[in-house]
Amino acid sequence: MSNHPRISPETSRKVKAIMEEQGYHPNVMAKSLVSKTTQTLGIMLPRPAEELFQNYFFGELLRGIVTQATRMNYDLLMTTATSSSDEVNTISRLVRGRRVDGVLLLASKRDDPLIAFLSQERFPFVLIGRSEAYPDAAMVDNNNVQTAYDATQHLIAQGHQRIGFVSGPPDLTLSHDRLLGYRQALGEHGLETRPEWIVEGEFLQESGFRAMSQFMSLPERPTSIVVIDDNVAFGVLRGLSELGYRVPDDISLVSFNNIALSEMASPPLSSVDIGTYLLGYTAVQSLLRVIGGEPIHQNPVIIPHRLIVRESSMNPTFKRS
Amino acid sequence: MSNHPRISPETSRKVKAIMEEQGYHPNVMAKSLVSKTTQTLGIMLPRPAEELFQNYFFGELLRGIVTQATRMNYDLLMTTATSSSDEVNTISRLVRGRRVDGVLLLASKRDDPLIAFLSQERFPFVLIGRSEAYPDAAMVDNNNVQTAYDATQHLIAQGHQRIGFVSGPPDLTLSHDRLLGYRQALGEHGLETRPEWIVEGEFLQESGFRAMSQFMSLPERPTSIVVIDDNVAFGVLRGLSELGYRVPDDISLVSFNNIALSEMASPPLSSVDIGTYLLGYTAVQSLLRVIGGEPIHQNPVIIPHRLIVRESSMNPTFKRS
């Protein structure tokens, strides 16, 4: 028996001893069949998966999720759809088959059919990211407008007037928000935002690499660049080095996520630390609350961020001193 | 009904239509209670988890696993223990509670209590890596002696006589095997293997970084280094650059895993591609066979590797030409 109120601690101890002795282990399936609870959290990996898996960011996020789930005695069920058209079917199997108690959603698109499905089913879920289309959904996110504002502001403070932006896929809320923050900072300082200084890509090194040949062939080149993700920034670094530009002497760089490698890049990358581990950790906490039936009050939960300034964005003047 | 022999395809279609219409979805728990099968694979993440999650290698491996599991209609249950002493308990819950049909084990230590437990329980599992202590366990691995032999051999072919080795945790089979291959290659060419040219660490950048201050303060320094993992190699690169050494002009480098970033490092890293994705993919295939009751014939399954030569190990003479 599992902690019934009317059972004395002594008996409980005896029972446990016998369980041990006889090698008895309760069957999880039978248990959850009757209790209608699985002690399992589902996580749906977005398609295509390559980008995500090749990013340290994901590993760190997952670590936060797994750690907290384990600590709260939940298991984690990972699924991915075989194609993006199959995403709703995949999650439907988990949800309607009552295989999990709640779902974690990653990398939310600006209008995501998965969110639509889960809302409509009234199934517990938490968004890592945010969606304007479903303000009632539980969300955990950074203030991404602010993260980009801070990064851009930092470059402006270093005296830069021509600032480029290497963004991610335009259908992600994340890309949209960061672009907004970038524009806001520029606008407040009366600086130009030229369309040719903004380029969209994937969260891959190649994207950063390609963006550089694009930027550097312009008649008027930016003197500094905000990059949506550290991983992309590595491609940017490589692109600049191949074209013969030095960082930060010729071009300054700031990016996002502050993965462990940023510190080890040459030069070390300035990056906005978005508290990735905490993001995953908090998402689990929130999901558990939603599962428990608590109302979603504070929405979205905002994870604080912090700009870490390193050599890649240091004004050469400062550097010399 | 699910594909009974005596049911005509027409009826089956009708039933499905009604299922759709009525919004009926079978309950997974009830199903697996009676079928004694869960269509779920467990994956046990080793402790401590930080190292693993901060490595691209893991993401790529996981991608192979999730992709193939999904394709074969299996879900993936991820667990990690809260402490390394708790590992056996954690897996015991999954196994004895019949929560999963089989288990994938990562980063096997040279003598791993988890392997002991699973063997003894006669529960289906596959090792990603290998264990000499349990030769009957199903395993999927590279020929890691050979990977290191090839990497070392390559440096020797470039004319290097003094070759260092930055290894991983000594209790991992992986570290052990690669060190062996390194020694073998040196031995065959009558080259010295000095104890001070071999340093053990974690799979972290810091380890590589620290190893360099150690190597470079030696009276006789190696002219080239084999590094156990790309991630560690980034730390090595950074360490060398801070100490004022250039790669490959002063020191040549070869490492392992060939993660996406290796190509984008400066200089691009020579690395042994171990077919990480395939490793995960194949592990799932093998596990499914073990679950199906097939005997373990070919053991371990060897995933082929290939040395990718890039700038970090190019003989300056070649480079000039």
Added chain:
DNA sequence: ATCATAAGTTCAAACGTTTGCATAAATGTC
């Protein structure tokens, strides 16, 4: 018309738990 075959229906048992109710036994109170 007779019979084998195929296709479909109906019913009950089983999977291994939880939960609640009814009963029994032990302990304490007046």
Added chain:
DNA sequence: GACATTTATGCAAACGTTTGAACTTATGAT
């Protein structure tokens, strides 16, 4: 000794499927 209280025991129903047996009906061959 009668009664309430605490603690324990036994039993049956329920969770939502699968599986097999028994039975019915339709289809065609002889």
